[in-house]
Amino acid sequence: METMLSPYLVVKWIHVLSSTVLFGTGIGSAFYMLFVSLAARRQGGHAKAAAVVVRHVVLADLWFTTPAIIVQPLSGAYLVHTAGYPWTSPWLLASFALYLLAGACWLPVVWIQVRTRDLADEADRREAPLPPAYWRFLKVWTLLGIPAFLGLVVVFYLMVAKPA
DSSP, X not given: OOOTTOHHXXXXXXXXXXXXXXXXXXXXXXXXXXXXXXXXXXXXXXXXXXXXXXXXXXXXXXXXXXXXXXXXHHHHHXXXXXXXXXXXXXXXHHHHHHHHHHHHHHHHHXXXXXXXXXXXXXXXXXXXXXXXXXXXXXXHHHHHHHHHHHHHHHHHHHHHHOOO
């Protein structure tokens, strides 16, 4: 039995916490950005609420998602090494591949969020509706978010179940 504050348990707790922050911030940000955009569309494209929410989505990615993305592979590597799991275990290889897929989707999403933030801010300053470019970016953002979300759901399962 491990002691209460063994390095392994501390890192495991950090790993679980950072995965929760990563997933939770991602789904929360997606929910708010998507629904404020849909509400803006129903209200004739008014930009004020979208400008505020998308600005905060960008900050959430900076403050929460980015650190979690860095902590996850570092803490995961420590846990795999310390627990003695073979690096070629199918569940680990699948986790790595899905994490990379999610990351490959997330990088352009960050750029899109910054761009949509700027477009919403500009429309709000001009008291104009959200421009067509905002809606094009939102479609791509949504399409990239789906595989990232599903990939992380499967990574959660693999992290917990570690199937043979």
